[in-house]
Amino acid sequence: MRSALPILTVLLAIVAIWYLAAVWMNAPWVRDQAARADTVLTSGELIRQTLTLERPVLPAPHQVAAGLWEGVAGQKITSKRSLVWHGWVTLSATLAGFAIGTAAGIGLAVGIVHNRAMDQSVMPWAVASQTVPILAIAPMVIVVFASMGITGLLPKAIIAAWLSFFPVLVGMVKGLRTPDAMQLDLMHSWNASRARQFWNLRLPSSLPYLFASLKVAIAAALVGTIVGELPAGATAGLGARLLSGSYYGQTVQIWSALFAAAILAAALVMLIGAVERLTLRRMGMAR
Amino acid sequence: MSALPILAVWLGALGLNTWLSRFDTRATRLAVALIFGATILILWEMAVRIYAIPPVILPAPSQIGASFARNTAILWTDFVQTILKGALTGWLIGAAAAIATAIAIDRSPFLQRGLLPIGNFVAALPIVGIAPILVMWFGFDWQSKAAVVVVMVFFPILVNMVAGLAATEPMQRDLMATWAAPYGASLWKLRLPAAMPFLFNGLKITTTLALIGAIVAEFFGSPTRGMGFRISTAVGRLDLPLVWAEILVAAIAGSLFYGIVALAEKKVTFWHPSQRRQRG
Amino acid sequence: MTAIEARDVSLTFQTADGPVHALKDVSLTIDRGDFVSFIGPSGCGKTTFLRAIAALETPTAGTLAVAGMTPDQARRRRAYGYVFQAPGLYPWRTIAGNVSLPLEIMGFSRADRMQRIARVLDLVDLSSFGGKYPWQLSGGMQQRASIARALAFDADILLMDEPFGALDEIVRDRLNEALLDLWKKTGKTIGFVTHSIPEAVYLSTRIVVMSPRPGRITRVIDSPLPPERPLEIRDTPEFIALAQQVREGLREGHSYD
């Protein structure tokens, strides 16, 4: 709550700058149009027109808000024009990819911590995997899966998982290694098995790290899903919405889809934050 | 049946690596990583041959290598266009802007509390969405790619840098107070050095982001060169080995970029515990 | 009845800057029921020796026997409890949960666990704090909880590495009294590392003085003090003389650091 005022101030500043930018960036087109029609515009008329264009270079905030509202509340949520429906399509693939990515990340991290060969071989290649231009292979992934008869949610989820496993891997390796020598020695002095060590020491101490990386991972999964939806002939989802908006030059639609995606991302991150607080509180680790 | 040789190679490599990893010297560690990578390539090549996967779906590593050797001139042009001009310029501008902003708002808790949540929000934004907009604004050439990269890397670095500037221990700050150090001195001698590990964290994360951003942006319009351009045209021409050669370039460039930043981190933050320990 | 027997134990760490001789030809016999303190300047190998007894380090030369077994066999038989210098409690478990953990690992029944937890928490005066989390307790209370944890499974040998180092003098006095009490009641064998001369003198039946580079034993002093030791014993001439003896032993092998 303490930060409500600062956030509002910054938001207000952003909106103000945005309006100015909208006028400035849309003005050339409006002037051109006026010149083509041989009319002279007053500055008031010019500003009014820049803020109400149908295909603005930069839509004004209220246009985006209206587009968002129209997409969310102006349709039945099962309608193909509903952002809720497209959001849902994206969300389901995101969650599936997030689940796969998290499982893979944790699995690899457990392997790395317990197996020296894995420790030395996996990490550099995991880094390299993230430098592969995902957008470039996304269509190929989709095609390869399609050739195996798998279409729809899974290929997108795999792309999402590709991006989200990495933060989980890094965070978990760090987390599983946080127990200090003394805590490990204690376990050793009690002659605890490796499984015991894992469940009673490594796993609980890694949870704060896990949650921190899960927040990064879910945002990455969303990006991955949208990337998967973009080029690959996806027919629904926020990515497809972005693309078709771009295809028809409907900037308002692009921006609405973009904001819908950002809101979705923020909501997901907040959700994980809530789960984190709940878990840590139940474990007595929240102070 | 046909999976048997693949399985055999895999198990062999696994055994070799398990044995090698016991030595844990610099050389064996490198060898283990290389063997791991080589194994993947061999398995890939074997799979493509044994299952007769059509090259337009998945070319074999040998074909990719051949294409790489044949097209070095094209690959170099694309590398310069996308990585050097697009990604690197954008990354440098974005990082400089983020660091400057972090220092600028360092003295204003008000601005920090206002900007950081919004920064986190923007950082979670699927950047692919802004690419078409920025291409529309900044034109087709590398400038728009750099702009996308700037936007992508700005907030992660900003958030890390702000956290870093705040990451001094109370005792270290109190000491500065007991010496009545002016703002400039405590910024320069305490907060900036203390922020370095965080800053590098942000810089490392964003190396891969920068590559993704530059390539994605080419997808929305580009001159007739660049890695993203080449990949999409080559797919259209079913020249998959060239596509994978470009991907290879991207992966090498990305790993190198990451490696250089990690090396710089090691040099700059030599004093940080995470750099002093060998294994965590 | 020998509890711990070290013969010519040496332990060398291989480090990047060359080998570190943490222990060199250390021989020592500890009888069952002894309370032995180890004292010596920083880096003289006290912790290393205790860890070697606990099979947390392996000597590079010499032999070490614990209760007639190798240290590692003794560890597997859970022959000792170990208290580290810092409390090392698991923050996600309550105090009772922390004490319970080794018991769970060793497979004690639920009812047995409950009863043991109650007993040892009472022993260290923490009965009403079982449900609290470690960070809700002061440093001294945490250290007591970690001692309770080491006591809970009733090993014959108790190894303690500067358990009271972080506490203030008054609390330390109380815990010293309590520990002495416990030792008398249970007849455990205790190995105890400390930096404090009065503490070593007050608690021990034998005081082992060590010196560094390489770590070795310079004196073993048997205490003439009676088992019954009120706190005031520290102002008696015997006590002061013994303390003086230890201090001299320390000076001998002491370089500035």
Added chain:
Amino acid sequence: MTAIEARDVSLTFQTADGPVHALKDVSLTIDRGDFVSFIGPSGCGKTTFLRAIAALETPTAGTLAVAGMTPDQARRRRAYGYVFQAPGLYPWRTIAGNVSLPLEIMGFSRADRMQRIARVLDLVDLSSFGGKYPWQLSGGMQQRASIARALAFDADILLMDEPFGALDEIVRDRLNEALLDLWKKTGKTIGFVTHSIPEAVYLSTRIVVMSPRPGRITRVIDSPLPPERPLEIRDTPEFIALAQQVREGLREGHSYD
């Protein structure tokens, strides 16, 4: 000639669980050249009082004067050096660099810095470690470096918060001797927090005993010991009597934890 003058100083922290009265009506006068030790159980406000003198905390009531100025003015004039309980060295600077840092901030010339660094490092026996990084030194060496840092710029007042808490007895003895020596040579005013009764008695001209909840001064004991104090003075009856007096003062205001 008063160096520090506290009149009815109170300091309350507002926390989530309600206010914590760290100091309550504390009045004390410290003359120039005094060596004053503060002793008391954990949480009694020793650190808080020292920090208030250093203008690192602001009293919520009462007045506090340092060298005739407000604490904050004194801080701006760089009237004191402060040694924290932990070394608090900057890990990215060498030991010499750490000692140099306050000098750089205060604008000493390069030559002057070099000379001062050499002098104080010699004083704490770290001459050959100037080029090492903090994490390459043992805890005791780090603590000595932090003392050197506080001495380097020669403030009239030296505030030390349990500077020797983490050191072993022998090293502590040496540093106690050295500190006493320095104090006699320079005539500085020293405020010194400790947990150790012998240390307080050995060093001080006055011993301030504090008790917690709320933090206040329960006794101020003037030392009858002469300024010339060999280490053996600790075995004299006067010393033991004084220690006993302090211990009683401590017991008075002490609850179990």
Added chain:
Amino acid sequence: QELTLQLKWVTQAQFAGYYVAKDKGFYEEEGLDVTILPGGPDIAPTQVLAGGGADVIVEWMPAALAAREKGLPLVNIAQPFKASGMMLTCLKESGISDPKTDFKGKTLGVWFSGNEYPFLSWMSQLGLSTEGGPDGVTVLKQGFNVDPLLQKQAACISTMTYNEYGQVLDAGIAPEDLVTFKYEDQGVATLEDGLYVLESTLQDQAKVADLVKFVRASMKGWKYAEENPQEAAEIVLENDETGAQTLDHQVRMVKEIGKLTAGSNGTLDEADYQRTVDTLMAGGSDPVISKTPEGAFTHDVTRQAVN
């Protein structure tokens, strides 16, 4: 019988015939269960076909022939589009009026991903380098929309008569302010939107029978769309899952598409084919295809379908 059709682009009236055939039950009447996969900017239908993700694809002939030369044996089984809808649309203010003289030094927007071949052929016939410089043209990889023209980032952009050209007009630029060059008029037209399968598919008589049914039903759909543009547009709209299309735009598109499909009953006109091949081979030093293709089309399917 199940059959999968991979489109070349997203769901829009360009593919009205197939959607109409599916919606109106024409496929069902033939006993076919057809799945229509929409395409996208980076979906190469040829690749999908090679990977086995589709049985039939809609593809432009230049891309199909290029793929054939790359070793992927594509065969044209039907050609619903008689004429090409491709053109270059320029702003009049850029001063371009004659392709032979005015393109030099200008920036032109071109689609890639297999759509660039007709353009490259045309430029090489004009003798213009596509590497930029004062004597050549600077080529932009055009994104998905007409912005480069509106933002004046390019002097000309590629447009289809039925789609992007309409968008330019919709954006508020009058036809008088534009200059257009249809590939048809420039004599470099190549065949668009044909139906292609792999050679191996044609070896299987049962599959060929299905293809016959498919082509017959599809052509019925095309003719229905030509006669009922309004209804066809509505059907397309219903099948568009992105919900981004507008009815007006799709109705106009159906009508414009109708002009391109009008002359075809599905049978490939060999003269058109020859002209396409000639255009592609005329590319001077860098022709799109270098050998005259053999067996790149078959009349078998259409012969049976039409009769």
